[in-house]
Amino acid sequence: MDKGVLLDRLGATGEDRMLLAKVWDRMQQARSRNIPAATDFLSPQQQILTRELLHLAGAAETEYVFLGGYPEAERRLVLFLPDWMEMETAESESPIRCLRASFRAEQSLSHRDFLGSLMGMGIVREKIGDILVGPESADILVLETVEPFLLQSWDSAGRVKLNVTSVPLEYLHIPQVQWEEIRDTVSSLRLDAVVSTGLRMSRGKAAELISGGRVQVNWQECTKPDRAVAEGDTISARGYGKFQLLEAGGITKKGRICIVVKRFI
Template sequence: MEHLIQHFRKDEQPFIERVMEWKRDVEYRHVMRLTDFLDPREQFIVTSIISQNDELQLHSYGVFEEAERKRMIIAPSYMEFTTDDFQISIFTIDYPSKFLTLQHRDVLGAMLSLGMSRSKFGDIKMIDSTIQFALSEEIADYVQTNLVSIGKAKIQISALTDVDQLIESNEKWVEKTLTVSSMRLDSILSLALKISREKSKLYIQSGKVKVNWTVRESVSFEVHDGDVLSISGFGRIKILKIEGRTKKEKIRLVIGYLEQK
């Protein structure tokens, strides 16, 4: 296990320790453990740790097709459960779409303004004027009562019980091969976004860049295989594969750009 943990970044250690506590709790008390909503990086860490024990089972669920944020269940291998055990509710938002447009950040900001942690909310799906979001059952009543506006827009939210009405994913990754001199964050951003090195540094230092859903303000931050980069105003980039080095000792990368279908 120590060898496994060494592969993660130092600032991920607190979360790793939490996962280890969950693992010990399930092992010794023989109970099912349900997590809050986790981002894909956190899901990867949980999977890496829990999969080391054959006597435990691990499942994830986020309701939406290709959900990004999911709750996870850690349980003894013999225990049975259903999707109801993930305790997820789905709401749809009605708002005057003829008069204004809402964006993802508007919806998320309104949710967090209720005093709830991001970990209590799953994905927010938006297509045209349709908005749906997932959240933990334990806060569903509170959110339904108190989420009455987003910005200046008065809204109404209602529970969605028919999964056939869920918004389908409209995203895809478009691959491209790049060669970079180093795996520094500023170097990769500069080439991937076709902007100057100075501009990429400015984006990073102003807190507009996330790596694996965590803001990184160090231009020399080392990017790894599998990392997801989110850049405000540009979207997302994923390091899909490190293919090796060229004859000039540059690093050849396959990256993915997230696009709408």
């Protein structure tokens, strides 16, 4: 299928169309030149679009692999494999590198601090994978193309001095995810009702955020407060956090639905 026809069939416009066109070009590069070819890092939403593209393009599952540097990575790239490469050896051709930025323990830094510092140096978001922040260091996954520049030039985040070194991916520090369990009852499994519980806000405020385009369900924007959600759905709101609906079931005497939410801290 022609690239333009395929993008039209997906209904891709604007930035999504540009992204999927680049993914298509990387796939064709691997096929025509018989060499590995990788995309930039993709957000979870972009990964969903990319999977739809690859499915419609008829790409075999042996032609590509999603890599993020570690199994639970949120941001991943697609590595397209030539026909001579086995899936088991794909990681050896991965362009992902890990930089460890160490700082003094009393100088607390956040994910936002590191991302802001990197983007302030002119590194676009697509070149940066997950940022894993610990008490005395952060491991930042980046593309190999920006690694030399950062090793030479990156020495601070705001006013905090950093010691930046390269470390093998097998020595990655993965901090334990902090979360809390919330149990509540809702009148229905409407998105606004569940967001109200998951983010501890009024239902009216939740509906306002949803209608304003600030809420995503499974990394896709949703502007309908009455959308039904289900067990396993991950829901986030820009500036307010993220949670997962772990359980939904059981009806109280007043007809309300019991839910259990896993809210990430």
